[in-house]
Amino acid sequence: MSGTVTTEHIEQLPELPMERKCPYHPPAGYRDLRERGAVTRASLYDGTPVWVVSGYSAVRTILASPHTTVDVRHPNMPIPVPGMASLRQSGSPTIEALLRTDPPEHSRQRRAVLSSLTYKKISALEPEITRRTDVYLDRMLATSPPVDLLDVFAKPLVAEILGRLLGVPEADIEHFQTLTYKRFNPIRSMTGYLIHLLTDGRDELREGQLRELAGRVAEGELSTEEAASLGLALVLAGQDITVNTLGLSVLTLLDEGTQLDLLRAEPERWPDAVEELLRYLSLTGGTVRVATADLEVDGQLIRAGEGMVLLIPAANRDADRFERPDELDVRRSSRGHLTFGFGIHQCIGQHLGRLELTIALRALFERIPGLRLAVPVEQVPVKQGVVFGLGRLPVRW
Amino acid sequence: MTIRLTVEPDRCLGAGHCVRLVPEVFDEDDHGTVVLLVGEPDSDRLPAVREAAQLCPNRAISIQTTQQERER
Ligand code: HEM
Numbered sequence: 001m002s003g004t005v006t007t008e009h010i011e012q013l014p015e016l017p018m019e020r021k022c023p024y025h026p027p028a029g030y031r032d033l034r035e036r037g038a039v040t041r042a043s044l045y046d047g048t049p050v051w052v053v054s055g056y057s058a059v060r061t062i063l064a065s066p067h068t069t070v071d072v073r074h075p076n077m078p079i080p081v082p083g084m085a086s087l088r089q090s091g092s093p094t095i096e097a098l099l100r101t102d103p104p105e106h107s108r109q110r111r112a113v114l115s116s117l118t119y120k121k122i123s124a125l126e127p128e129i130t131r132r133t134d135v136y137l138d139r140m141l142a143t144s145p146p147v148d149l150l151d152v153f154a155k156p157l158v159a160e161i162l163g164r165l166l167g168v169p170e171a172d173i174e175h176f177q178t179l180t181y182k183r184f185n186p187i188r189s190m191t192g193y194l195i196h197l198l199t200d201g202r203d204e205l206r207e208g209q210l211r212e213l214a215g216r217v218a219e220g221e222l223s224t225e226e227a228a229s230l231g232l233a234l235v236l237a238g239q240d241i242t243v244n245t246l247g248l249s250v251l252t253l254l255d256e257g258t259q260l261d262l263l264r265a266e267p268e269r270w271p272d273a274v275e276e277l278l279r280y281l282s283l284t285g286g287t288v289r290v291a292t293a294d295l296e297v298d299g300q301l302i303r304a305g306e307g308m309v310l311l312i313p314a315a316n317r318d319a320d321r322f323e324r325p326d327e328l329d330v331r332r333s334s335r336g337h338l339t340f341g342f343g344i345h346q347c348i349g350q351h352l353g354r355l356e357l358t359i360a361l362r363a364l365f366e367r368i369p370g371l372r373l374a375v376p377v378e379q380v381p382v383k384q385g386v387v388f389g390l391g392r393l394p395v396r397w
Numbered sequence: 398m399t400i401r402l403t404v405e406p407d408r409c410l411g412a413g414h415c416v417r418l419v420p421e422v423f424d425e426d427d428h429g430t431v432v433l434l435v436g437e438p439d440s441d442r443l444p445a446v447r448e449a450a451q452l453c454p455n456r457a458i459s460i461q462t463t464q465q466e467r468e469r
């Protein structure tokens with residue numbers, strides 16, 4: 001890059017991505033970025049200069065702006081971590097559904113999968129999610145500690161609930177769980193399985209989102225591939241982040257005993273506590289856009305065609321929006337946090353995510369009052385990446 | 398004071414914040430699209446309705462208020 005003429009001194013720009021040092025807090029460098037400005041410049045790992053947006057109101061404004069694109073094929077679309085570079089070349093329609101699709105196509109796709117995820121449909125799942133949660137807790141309590149809470153509880157629970165929402169046949173739930181957390185070629189295997197369910201396996205489908213998609217295929221509204229890519233978007237977009245938010249919430253609450261005591265005394269606070277944990281932990285990463293018209297945000301002119309990295313975890317810690325932003329306070333109202341995004345791509349699975357977290361955390365701490373870490377907190381393995389998470393969460397009781 | 402609400406179903410993404418927060422004023426149909434139950438809610442609903450409009454990710458809810466008499 002030495003021969004490139006730029007007007008910026010790239011070496012002086014802060015570099016992205018940054019890593020979390022402490023599992024509960026966004027990377028420390030995000031604060032320095034916000035101090036430089038809500039909208040400022042940074043360079044990506046490969047040296048590309050980009051806009052980096054860290055103020056609450058600026059992030060919200062950009063997410064709500066119709067003058068942005070999410071198209072990965074745009075040459076200036078920031079690639080926030082090296083692993084995502086392959087997305088641009090793959091040309092695979094699978095990962096592009098919803099999240100990487102602009103209107104008007106986006107609106108059509110969103111309508112095709114919304115019906116099973118509306119607030120009322122999800123609220124009606126409460127008894128079912130509670131029952132499944134209890135089953136996994138019973139199983140866990142029947143084993144001898146220490147156990148990995150992610151392996152025995154969070155992962156299988158989250159995948160089972162999604163599998164049921166999709167209408168995966170009863171006999172296949174375990175297979176679906178295995179595919180969800182498969183390390184090698186997970187996307188290809190899951191895509192193959194979804195296509196099978198939408199074609200030869202159609203008659204085995206239970207009531208749920210896939211059967212509805214299969215119906216749309218039969219009516220010629222969608223191709224099988226489109227239907228599978230929408231199913232895949234639901235499978236890929238939300239499970240890892242829900243599992244990680246659950247795991248980190250457990251770690252945080254075990255560490256912040258007074259907050260947990262408050263919840264034990266007043267369990268009706270759990271929904272607010274989950275909202276606050278979502279704000280505080282803010283695992284959302286990799287939120288990128290390109291401007292399609294000149295935008296003026298927080299006094300900065302972002303020109304059409306320029307790439308932006310939106311740091312939602314930084315926005316959720318903005319003192320202009322949340323008092324004592326770096327403190328976990330389950331009594332506050334954290335609604336309005338940006339952990340589920342904002343604008344037309346705002347998380348379609350948010351009611352499901354919230355309900356799963358609320359039910360699972362409450363049941364876990366109520367049924368196992370003696371729950372504690374099986375290793376010192378600094379020995380809990382972490383995973384840096386687009387979504388920060390835990391490698392394992394060894395617990396005993 | 399009168400509150401007049403309008404919703405734009407075409408802008409609604411079915412995010413459901415409105416029905417979650419103020420179910421006596423907003424509902425959603427089977428496709429998740431907002432349905433206005435009460436177009437002119439009581440003024441004590443204003444804070445909740447404002448919060449819903451603020452949370453709506455695609456500005457599908459607008460609020461007009463008319464001050465009929467000065468509040469004390
Ligand atoms: C704690 C849990 C979750 C968090 C923090 C989360 C976060 C997010 C965020 C930030 C976005 C917007 C991304 C952007 O604007 O670029 C998003 C979109 C999305 N999420 Fe979630 N999510 C969660 C759970 C789920 C679940 C359980 C599902 C599955 C049902 C899901 C499915 C999706 C889909 C399909 C999109 C794309 C929506 C669109 O582009 O219109 N998410 N999520």
Ligand code: SF4
Pocket residue numbers: 404408409410411412413414415416425429430431449452453454455456457458
């Ligand atoms: S909050 Fe907005 S997008 Fe969500 S259901 Fe209500 S009107 Fe629709």
